[in-house]
Amino acid sequence: MNAQTVLNLGQDALLTMLMVSAPLLLIALIVGLLVSIVQAATQINEMTLSFIPKVLAIFFCLLALGPWMLSTLVDYSRRLIQTIPSIIG
Numbered sequence: 001m002n003a004q005t006v007l008n009l010g011q012d013a014l015l016t017m018l019m020v021s022a023p024l025l026l027i028a029l030i031v032g033l034l035v036s037i038v039q040a041a042t043q044i045n046e047m048t049l050s051f052i053p054k055v056l057a058i059f060f061c062l063l064a065l066g067p068w069m070l071s072t073l074v075d076y077s078r079r080l081i082q083t084i085p086s087i088i089g
Helices: 003-042 047-082 084-088
Strands: none
Touching: 003 047, 047 084
């Protein structure tokens, strides 16, 4: 195993992680921004007001995108396991 192989494996792992986590992070960012705008406009400073909508939005995002996320992770794992013989030998 040479350095290029290790770099390719790391790059694939980071790309897969980014693809799987980006939708959840973007949804949490957008919902948090919208809630903070509403809080600033109404001058309500309640911590649970920003927490509950984010949790609900991430939950519904997981329901909608869960199968795609799972298939992406399974495909990555399958590719990684199939390349073990060529890496070792």
